[in-house]
Amino acid sequence: MKIRRGGIRMSNKTCLICQGTGCVSAGSREIHASLEKEIEQLGLSKDVKVKRTGCHGFCEQGPLVVVEPEGLFYAGVKVDDVPDIARSLSPQGEPLEEKPLYHDSATGNPITHYHDISFYNKQQRTVLQNCGNIDPEEIGDYLATGGYQSLRKALFEMSPGQIVDEVKRSGLRGLGGAGFPTWIKWEACQRAPGDEKYVICNADEGDPGAFQDRSILEGDPHSVLKGMIIAGYAIGARKGYVYVRAEYPLAIKRLEIAIDQARKKGFIGKSILDSNFSFDIEIFQGAGAFVCGEETALLASIEGKRGMPRPRPPFPAQSGLWGKPTLISNVKTYANIRWIVNKGADWFAGIGTEGCKGTAIFSLTGKIANSGIVEVPMGITLREIIYGIGGGIPGGKPFKAVQTGGPSGGCLPAELLDTPVDFDSLKAAGSMMGSGGMVVVDEDTCIVDLARYFVDFATKESCGECAPCRLGTNQMLDILNDIVEGKGEMEDIDILESLGMGIKKGSLCGLGQTAPNPVLTTLKYFREEYEEHIIEKKCRAKVCKDLIHFIIMPDRCTGCHICTKVCPVNAISGDPKQIHEIDQELCIKCGLCFEKCPPKFGAIEKNYGSKVMED
Amino acid sequence: MIKSTADIFSDFKGTEDDLIPVLQKVQENFGYLSQKSMMDVGRFLRIPTSKVWATATFYTQFRLKPIGEKHIMLCRGTACHVKGAPRILDEIELKLGITEGETSSDGKYSLESVACIGACGLAPCILINEDVKGRLTPKLVNKLFEDKERRDQDVE
Ligand SMILES: Cc1cc2nc3c(=O)[nH]c(=O)nc-3n(C[C@H](O)[C@H](O)[C@H](O)COP(=O)(O)O)c2cc1C
Numbered sequence: 198m199k200i201r202r203g204g205i206r207m208s209n210k211t212c213l214i215c216q217g218t219g220c221v222s223a224g225s226r227e228i229h230a231s232l233e234k235e236i237e238q239l240g241l242s243k244d245v246k247v248k249r250t251g252c253h254g255f256c257e258q259g260p261l262v263v264v265e266p267e268g269l270f271y272a273g274v275k276v277d278d279v280p281d282i283a284r285s286l287s288p289q290g291e292p293l294e295e296k297p298l299y300h301d302s303a304t305g306n307p308i309t310h311y312h313d314i315s316f317y318n319k320q321q322r323t324v325l326q327n328c329g330n331i332d333p334e335e336i337g338d339y340l341a342t343g344g345y346q347s348l349r350k351a352l353f354e355m356s357p358g359q360i361v362d363e364v365k366r367s368g369l370r371g372l373g374g375a376g377f378p379t380w381i382k383w384e385a386c387q388r389a390p391g392d393e394k395y396v397i398c399n400a401d402e403g404d405p406g407a408f409q410d411r412s413i414l415e416g417d418p419h420s421v422l423k424g425m426i427i428a429g430y431a432i433g434a435r436k437g438y439v440y441v442r443a444e445y446p447l448a449i450k451r452l453e454i455a456i457d458q459a460r461k462k463g464f465i466g467k468s469i470l471d472s473n474f475s476f477d478i479e480i481f482q483g484a485g486a487f488v489c490g491e492e493t494a495l496l497a498s499i500e501g502k503r504g505m506p507r508p509r510p511p512f513p514a515q516s517g518l519w520g521k522p523t524l525i526s527n528v529k530t531y532a533n534i535r536w537i538v539n540k541g542a543d544w545f546a547g548i549g550t551e552g553c554k555g556t557a558i559f560s561l562t563g564k565i566a567n568s569g570i571v572e573v574p575m576g577i578t579l580r581e582i583i584y585g586i587g588g589g590i591p592g593g594k595p596f597k598a599v600q601t602g603g604p605s606g607g608c609l610p611a612e613l614l615d616t617p618v619d620f621d622s623l624k625a626a627g628s629m630m631g632s633g634g635m636v637v638v639d640e641d642t643c644i645v646d647l648a649r650y651f652v653d654f655a656t657k658e659s660c661g662e663c664a665p666c667r668l669g670t671n672q673m674l675d676i677l678n679d680i681v682e683g684k685g686e687m688e689d690i691d692i693l694e695s696l697g698m699g700i701k702k703g704s705l706c707g708l709g710q711t712a713p714n715p716v717l718t719t720l721k722y723f724r725e726e727y728e729e730h731i732i733e734k735k736c737r738a739k740v741c742k743d744l745i746h747f748i749i750m751p752d753r754c755t756g757c758h759i760c761t762k763v764c765p766v767n768a769i770s771g772d773p774k775q776i777h778e779i780d781q782e783l784c785i786k787c788g789l790c791f792e793k794c795p796p797k798f799g800a801i802e803k804n805y806g807s808k809v810m811e812d
Numbered sequence: 813m814i815k816s817t818a819d820i821f822s823d824f825k826g827t828e829d830d831l832i833p834v835l836q837k838v839q840e841n842f843g844y845l846s847q848k849s850m851m852d853v854g855r856f857l858r859i860p861t862s863k864v865w866a867t868a869t870f871y872t873q874f875r876l877k878p879i880g881e882k883h884i885m886l887c888r889g890t891a892c893h894v895k896g897a898p899r900i901l902d903e904i905e906l907k908l909g910i911t912e913g914e915t916s917s918d919g920k921y922s923l924e925s926v927a928c929i930g931a932c933g934l935a936p937c938i939l940i941n942e943d944v945k946g947r948l949t950p951k952l953v954n955k956l957f958e959d960k961e962r963r964d965q966d967v968e
């Protein structure tokens with residue numbers, strides 16, 4: 198019996214082995230090689246196909262192996278598990294019952310099928326549909342899913358004006374962070390005079406803590422390329438660039454392969470599909486600067502300059518790359534185009550909320566039971582994502598905050614967990630959608646330290662062009678450093694607030710205009726933690742080194758000498774079998790002794806208060 | 813394989829917008845951008861060396877000093893930060909005896925940080941050359957760099 202799934206003609210069984218960055222680092226290449234070998238040895242090669250795919254999204258559980266058509270899901274697969282998996286694939290084989298099945302994070306029960314896992318079954322995977330199901334290095338796989346059909350439809354059945362109109366009616370808003378209506382840019386570029394125009398895909402993914410754009414490029418590069426080609430046809434451009442950060446070597450490699458294969462098939466290049474439309478795509482590797490995600494800085498960077506933003510207007514749609522009209526959109530924005538062209542604007546507008554259509558894609562990370570890439574319709578609540586899909590905080594710890602929008606966004610507290618996830622609601626709460634990072638933190642994270650972390654990031658990444666951003670963020674960092682070191686004063690809070698507002702108003706580009714957000718939102722929702730640091734000199738999460746100390750409890754210390762050996766500064770004294778003691782003056786609070794003291798003794802405690810106060 | 817700068821340049825058309833790709837290729841070949849290679853690039857693209865230097869120092873990817881055999885890049889992204897990256901950094905620094913931005917005197921290790929590796933689901937993580945090592949704990953770091961300690965002892 199042959200089974201058809203998503204249009205791909207399969208042998209009896211197909212093993213999909215994730216080859217995304219996460220799974221590769223967990224050893225999925227070895228799993229692939231050994232599974233192929235086992236299957237061959239068992240003489241199953243004819244009936245079982247082994248396929249390498251892009252990211253399944255559940256990176257934390259890697260390496261992942263999915264067996265279709267049943268939808269069996271194996272997680273954390275080890276090379277030792279491979280013979281069992283291979284045998285289970287024979288005609289008489291039964292699905293495995295224990296290892297390496299995925300175990301539910303809440304109940305601990307094994308789950309056999311992909312579709313029964315709450316991480317997946319509460320998602321709406323549209324843009325991510327192919328990720329994990331096709332071999333991204335084989336254009337044939339993509340074509341079998343109906344790929345490039347929308348290109349044919351766009352080129353031969355629609356005029357450029359009709360395409361822009363379709364994008365307009367779909368309600369698609371840019372997924373790079375700000376949620377600007379996509380059609381406005383398309384129309385502006387289309388109407389702009391001249392025949393030298395550019396299409397640029399922003400794959401700089403600067404938000405530290407986000408990797409969804411990378412997963413799409415690694416798992417389904419053609420869907421992005423196709424969106425760009427259709428955009429090129431609609432606005433009348435002949436050249437496109439994908440701006441990818443150099444830190445993503447695998448994404449770059451897969452894009453190169455995809456462009457090459459698409460060119461051979463006649464989807465990219467001269468006279469695409471024998472029409473009179475020609476379009477070429479080139480990859481530009483970003484050299485590592487967060488500000489280059491900002492569109493005008495990105496343009497400067499492609500032109501070979503320092504990535505410094507410039508004032509807008511003129512907008513890139515009017516004067517972009519080399520002064521020509523340029524359309525810049527995010528990876529996910531382009532990946533949505535094929536759905537709008539294929540299924541129509543009405544279908545697309547049926548997903549999401551009144552003001553925000555379609556799906557949102559997040560990288561769910563931090564202190565969360567199920568971390569990975571999730572795609573949900575716009576408008577579902579933070580709670581549904583964090584608890585429904587993410588399985589909540591590991592170990593049943595209380596939730597403290599969720600950070601979205603990266604260095605431009607904010608931290609929202611438990612009271613706001615029912616906020617709908619869309620551009621407007623998150624903005625109203627003081628945060629923002631951003632390009633897709635969603636970092637969950639529990640009580641072990643210090644909110645002041647987290648805010649300090651983001652401001653530190655902004656000072657390092659500020660390009661230095663405008664003073665409010667360059668100097669202002671450094672001022673904020675100095676104040677925050679004082680607070681986490683226990684040297685803060687109450688008036689610092691007011692200064693942070695007024696400084697933050699000033700930087701937002703006075704900065705040239707989005708980096709400075711949003712850099713104070715992490716501080717301002719935490720001051721709004723977690724003010725008491727700042728006050729504790731300042732007044733009581735207390736860090737409730739016991740993170741800030743200057744506000745904690747370590748002490749050896751004499752009644753529990755057995756004098757085993759483990760801590761004295763690990764202490765890097767020789768601050769612990771005591772003869773063998775004698776009670777040890779930490780010299781608070783020498784201690785650098787690295788916490789090694791605390792971690793190394795055997796749990797059966799548990800003799801070292803981490804306490805509030807600096808060493809000075811302890812004296 | 814080390815090519816000469818002239819070999820590298822032959823793949824480019826030599827206009828100003830080649831600057832970043834050319835610098836990337838030069839660094840890929842030599843491991844870093846030497847003063848001489850930056851002067852060569854300036855001459856090839858017909859732009860002042862000061863401009864080459866200004867661009868090279870703007871981007872974190874470019875290095876003006878040679879790096880160690882094992883190039884360790886610690887992720888300082890948000891996901892890694894909240895999952896204990898600062899602690900991992902302490903541990904690596906202790907273990908290798910170098911601080912961020914330095915190369916060990918034996919030329920074996922360089923330690924740098926990067927905004928995000930894009931493997932946030934495996935936080936905290938580091939890159940060693942091109943390999944991602946994820947879900948790190950201080951203990952795992954110890955294991956990863958065990959050899960270093962042994963070698964040092966041999967020397968002693
Ligand atoms: C500091 C800064 C960093 C940015 N980083 C990114 C990024 O990494 N990826 C991205 O798509 N957009 C980023 N943007 C937004 C872009 O300027 C631009 O709005 C976006 O690429 C437009 O695409 P969209 O219409 O699809 O949202 C950034 C903006 C700023 C101010």
Ligand code: FES
Binds near residue numbers: 407
């Ligand atoms: S935050 Fe460390 S890999 Fe993204």
